[in-house]
Amino acid sequence: MPTAVQNTLDRMRATLGGFSLAQKTIAVILVAALVLGTVALVSWLTKPNYTPLFSGIDPVDASAIVEQLQADGVPYELTAGGGTILVPEEHVYQERLTAAAAGLPSTSGQGGYSLLDTMGVTSSEFQQDVTYKRAIEGELAKTISAMDGVKTASVQLAIPEESVFVAEQEDPTASVFVETKGGATLTGKQVQAIVNLTSASVEGMATTDVAVTDSTGAVLSQVGTGAVGGAGDQVSDYESKVQTAVQTMLDKVVGPGKSSVVVAADLEQSSGTKVTESFTQPETGPIALNESSTTEQYGAGSGGADGTGATGVLGPDNIAVPNGTGTGTDAAGTAAGDDGYVNESATKNNAVDKVTETMSVPAGGVSRQTVSVALDAGAAAGVNLQSINDLVRTAAGIDAARGDAVEVALVDFDTQGAEAAKAALAAADAAAASEAMWGTIRTVGIVALIVIALIVGLIVFAKKNRRHDREDVDLGELTAGNPAQTWDATMRLDLDDAGAASRGQLLADEAVTVALPVAAPEPSPEYVSAERRRAEIDALAERDPEKTAELLRGLMDERVQS
Numbered sequence: 163m164p165t166a167v168q169n170t171l172d173r174m175r176a177t178l179g180g181f182s183l184a185q186k187t188i189a190v191i192l193v194a195a196l197v198l199g200t201v202a203l204v205s206w207l208t209k210p211n212y213t214p215l216f217s218g219i220d221p222v223d224a225s226a227i228v229e230q231l232q233a234d235g236v237p238y239e240l241t242a243g244g245g246t247i248l249v250p251e252e253h254v255y256q257e258r259l260t261a262a263a264a265g266l267p268s269t270s271g272q273g274g275y276s277l278l279d280t281m282g283v284t285s286s287e288f289q290q291d292v293t294y295k296r297a298i299e300g301e302l303a304k305t306i307s308a309m310d311g312v313k314t315a316s317v318q319l320a321i322p323e324e325s326v327f328v329a330e331q332e333d334p335t336a337s338v339f340v341e342t343k344g345g346a347t348l349t350g351k352q353v354q355a356i357v358n359l360t361s362a363s364v365e366g367m368a369t370t371d372v373a374v375t376d377s378t379g380a381v382l383s384q385v386g387t388g389a390v391g392g393a394g395d396q397v398s399d400y401e402s403k404v405q406t407a408v409q410t411m412l413d414k415v416v417g418p419g420k421s422s423v424v425v426a427a428d429l430e431q432s433s434g435t436k437v438t439e440s441f442t443q444p445e446t447g448p449i450a451l452n453e454s455s456t457t458e459q460y461g462a463g464s465g466g467a468d469g470t471g472a473t474g475v476l477g478p479d480n481i482a483v484p485n486g487t488g489t490g491t492d493a494a495g496t497a498a499g500d501d502g503y504v505n506e507s508a509t510k511n512n513a514v515d516k517v518t519e520t521m522s523v524p525a526g527g528v529s530r531q532t533v534s535v536a537l538d539a540g541a542a543a544g545v546n547l548q549s550i551n552d553l554v555r556t557a558a559g560i561d562a563a564r565g566d567a568v569e570v571a572l573v574d575f576d577t578q579g580a581e582a583a584k585a586a587l588a589a590a591d592a593a594a595a596s597e598a599m600w601g602t603i604r605t606v607g608i609v610a611l612i613v614i615a616l617i618v619g620l621i622v623f624a625k626k627n628r629r630h631d632r633e634d635v636d637l638g639e640l641t642a643g644n645p646a647q648t649w650d651a652t653m654r655l656d657l658d659d660a661g662a663a664s665r666g667q668l669l670a671d672e673a674v675t676v677a678l679p680v681a682a683p684e685p686s687p688e689y690v691s692a693e694r695r696r697a698e699i700d701a702l703a704e705r706d707p708e709k710t711a712e713l714l715r716g717l718m719d720e721r722v723q724s
Contacts, residue, residue, distance in 0.1 A: 185623065212239055212248040215257055216267055218313060219245060223267035230261060295319055302363055306340065306356055313343045319364060334367045335385060336360045341377040353382045400528070401425040408533065408557045415550070419580070420541040425558070427531040438519040449513045460503035530565045533558045538575040547572070 181189065215238070216227065224244050231238045231249065236257060239248040249257055261267070278297055281290065299317045306315035321334040338356055342348060348356075357372045374383035405425045412421040535554055537545065551570045560566040703710040 188623075210237070210250040210252075213251045213254050215247045215249045215254055216261070217242070217246045219247075219267045221245075226264075226266050227261055230264065230266070231257065234260070295321060298363060302338075302360055305359065306338065309352060309355070311342050311346045311348060311352065312340050314341045315339065317360065321364065331366075333371055334364050335371040336364065336367060336373070337385075338372065338374045339377075340374065340382075345378075348376065348382060357383050397427060397429055400427050400429065404531070404533070404558050408535070408554055411553060411557050412535070412537075412550075415553070416537060416542045416545060420538040420575075422536045424534045425531065426534075428529045430527040430529050436519075436521045438521070440517045440519075442515040442517075444513060444515055451511045451513050453508070453510045455506070455508040457507075458503070458505035528564070531558070531560070532567045533560065533569070535568070535570045536573050536575075537570065539572040540574070542572060 178186075216223075219227070221244060224240070224247060227247055228238065228240075231247075234257070236249055236253045240246070241248060278293060281293055285293070299319055302317040303315045306312060306317070316339045318337045318339075319334065320336070322332045324331065338360055340348065340356070353374055356374055357369050360372045361367045361369045371385060372383060373381070373385040375381055404427070405423050408423045408425070409421070412423065533554055535550065537550070542550075547570050551568055554560075554568050554570060558566075558568070560568055699710070
């Protein structure tokens with residue numbers, strides 16, 4: 163074995179032999195931690211990268227896919243409650259093709275138009291209609307499930323049967339059930355998109371005929387109204403919108419916190435069709451569409467066959483008894499004139515301008531609203547209330563014909579609650595800041611103590627490791643002028659060849675055992691000479707530590723060989 167390697171091994175053995183029990187324990191723990199860390203790092207680096215094979219699948223499909231992976235010998239992991247299967251990245255595409263060939267994952271009743279492929283020529287008309295409806299429902303469910311935030315969807319269609327014996331055909335309706343991911347809530351735009359998508363997929367279906375419900379039971383769209391959200395949500399949204407607009411304006415006029423706005427609105431929840439007819443006179447004058455006249459005449463000019471037109475009083479047996487005057491009376495005793503009875507009537511139908519308006523009235527319209535505004539009397543003392551009233555009417559869209567009302571009043575605001583809340587908020591902020599400061603101080607102190615302890619431990623550990631080879635050097639007996647007074651001194655020079663070679667230092671440790679008389683002895687010449695030699699060695703070590711270390715090492719090797 164080479165000398166350098168042997169020397170290194172000897173030094174390591176000497177170093178380990180000089181360890182105390184605590185140092186050996188720490189060394190074993192450090193070595194074990196290093197080995198475990200190396201093993202963990204190698205395992206993490208060699209672990210394959212897993213990629214989702216399928217996500218959001220049914221437990222039945224997940225079980226079948228897991229059996230397929232086990233048969234193929236492909237490692238896998240299950241996450242998201244078994245709804246997501248992870249496999250190594252290099253096996254993803256191959257396993258997807260294998261699963262697709264086996265019909266996995268199944269559509270769970272949402273086959274879409276693929277259901278029509280299995281229909282035979284012997285299918286009845288009822289089976290064809292039901293299968294076609296299921297196909298549309300499956301396609302709609304697939305499309306809705308592809309939207310962001312939607313986990314699964316189910317669509318049910320109610321399509322009335324067409325018949326020539328029905329005077330008025332009913333409109334088809336649809337109900338959509340959606341389950342969101344992670345309990346999220348669909349936005350109004352997403353719900354409106356589902357409604358429009360469903361209504362446009364079925365012939366004759368209007369947006370007011372689609373109902374949308376989520377997994378929590380909340381109604382997102384109502385049938386018959388077409389309004390997104392429940393009635394209470396619509397009212398709240400409208401009131402919040404108007405209140406925000408009015409409050410923003412008042413904050414700029416009288417300042418923030420100096421006004422309060424409350425809006426109460428009534429919205430129409432029913433929808434229908436409104437037909438309005440209006441008639442006006444033509445600008446070019448009356449034009450007769452049709453005209454008819456009738457004339458009736460009795461008496462003179464229209465009498466009997468002789469043309470005399472004689473009249474008289476009826477006698478017995480309805481025989482007229484003539485009077486001598488040529489005139490008679492009727493049954494009521496009224497004398498008939500010479501010209502007899504004449505009745506003329508005329509009918510004329512003139513053309514007029516007719517306007518017929520048909521308007522569809524959706525749900526959610528405002529039937530009436532009221533706005534109440536309270537202004538702080540101290541802050542708005544010089545404000546014109548009429549101007550504020552006009553501004554509020556314009557901002558809120560007040561319609562007097564509809565019955566809307568606005569009330570603006572100056573009142574004294576109670577600021578005690580606001581001041582108490584402000585003080586409590588300031589105290590909470592101060593407490594939070596103080597807690598954060600002390601937390602930071604504690605953290606910094608703990609970290610500083612740990613760092614200092616580690617540094618001290620490392621220093622002590624390094625010093626004990628370097629002090630492993632010690633040799634006694636006898637400097638002789640030092641005698642004074644009086645033989646009765648003696649000095650028994652032993653100087654020990656600690657030499658650490660490894661430390662001296664690396665750092666260039668020469669460490670000396672002196673231990674003196676003295677038997678002192680009553681009077682202190684004077685140092686002998688030999689002691690003075692030894693001190694001088696040690697001072698020269700220290701000076702040489704400071705000037706050229708490497709050369710000094712080599713010289714001392716050589717002296718020690720010669721002594722060992724001798």
